[in-house]
Amino acid sequence: MAARQSVIRFADVGQTFLGADGKRVDALDGLSFEIDRHEFVAVLGPSGCGKSTLLRLIAGLIHPTSGSVEIFGMPVVEPRDEIGIVFQRPTLLPWFDVLGNVTFPMRHKYGFVSDVERTRARELLELVGLGGFDTRRPEELSGGMQQRVAIARALLLDPDILLMDEPFSALDALTRDEMSFELLRIWTERPKTVLFITHSIPEALLLADRIIVMTGRPGRVREVLDVPLARPRSMKTLSEPAFHELASHIRGRLFSRPVAA
Numbered sequence: 001m002a003a004r005q006s007v008i009r010f011a012d013v014g015q016t017f018l019g020a021d022g023k024r025v026d027a028l029d030g031l032s033f034e035i036d037r038h039e040f041v042a043v044l045g046p047s048g049c050g051k052s053t054l055l056r057l058i059a060g061l062i063h064p065t066s067g068s069v070e071i072f073g074m075p076v077v078e079p080r081d082e083i084g085i086v087f088q089r090p091t092l093l094p095w096f097d098v099l100g101n102v103t104f105p106m107r108h109k110y111g112f113v114s115d116v117e118r119t120r121a122r123e124l125l126e127l128v129g130l131g132g133f134d135t136r137r138p139e140e141l142s143g144g145m146q147q148r149v150a151i152a153r154a155l156l157l158d159p160d161i162l163l164m165d166e167p168f169s170a171l172d173a174l175t176r177d178e179m180s181f182e183l184l185r186i187w188t189e190r191p192k193t194v195l196f197i198t199h200s201i202p203e204a205l206l207l208a209d210r211i212i213v214m215t216g217r218p219g220r221v222r223e224v225l226d227v228p229l230a231r232p233r234s235m236k237t238l239s240e241p242a243f244h245e246l247a248s249h250i251r252g253r254l255f256s257r258p259v260a261a
């Protein structure tokens with residue numbers, strides 16, 4: 001069996017912000033966990049518990065007030081190419097066509113896009129099911145299609161780590177299920193370490209190897225749960241008894257208060 005390799009490591013991380021009213025907001029407190037290479041980990045927690053903050057820490061967009069955040073054993077000091085990010089909204093640039101949007105990270109980083117990268121971008125568009133859509137404008141695409149473009153863009157620099165912040169929450173329920181299965185297919189074809197933030201217990205169970213369940217603010221780890229559901233997962237997975245047992249367990253954890261130590 002291959003040795004486990006920790007890719008993301010949070011050690012006793014605390015994050016405090018100063019609100020607009022000058023009051024201190026403790027967003028995270030004593031947060032510790034590790035994520036292994038090519039693991040798919042979902043993060044579930046009540047609104048405002050610091051899930052996006054956790055993602056921004058990994059992305060190097062903010063720095064922890066206390067504790068340490070490491071990627072591949074090195075503290076995160078700035079945004080890195082090893083990380084691709086997909087947000088809730090696709091945030092496509094309306095003045096670029098689909099290909100221009102997917103290749104944007106290259107243009108932003110190097111000031112130009114090579115033919116090799118254009119070819120790679122077209123391959124990624126095939127991968128996300130948008131082959132032949134290169135010259136379309138974002139406004140011509142549905143929400144699900146735009147989010148596929150955002151996923152292709154996040155994969156352009158071939159990141160080891162994919163951070164996804166509620167990427168499907170703005171989509172209708174059917175498209176959301178479809179996108180979940182698409183993401184699993186992409187992850188199988190191009191293994192990545194994925195951290196996926198969601199409010200949806202079924203979505204977390206369908207996608208993840210492990211689920212980090214957080215407490216309310218300040219966010220801490222309430223439980224890290226293995227998801228032993230067989231892969232490949234399909235619509236059938238949703239009706240497995242184990243799926244329902246896990247969902248009800250998580251629901252109980254999310255809606256119970258922590259017991260004082």
Ligand SMILES: Nc1ncnc2c1ncn2[C@@H]1O[C@H](COP(=O)(O)OP(=O)(O)OP(=O)(O)O)[C@@H](O)[C@H]1O
Nearest residue numbers: 017018019025027046047048049050051052053054
């Ligand atoms: N830059 C900031 N300045 C001040 N407060 C902030 C800042 N960023 C986040 N916060 C606060 O930190 C807390 C955690 O925010 P965060 O967005 O990480 O939560 P979340 O779990 O992602 O929320 P949701 O599930 O509603 O998206 C919230 O109370 C938020 O208001």
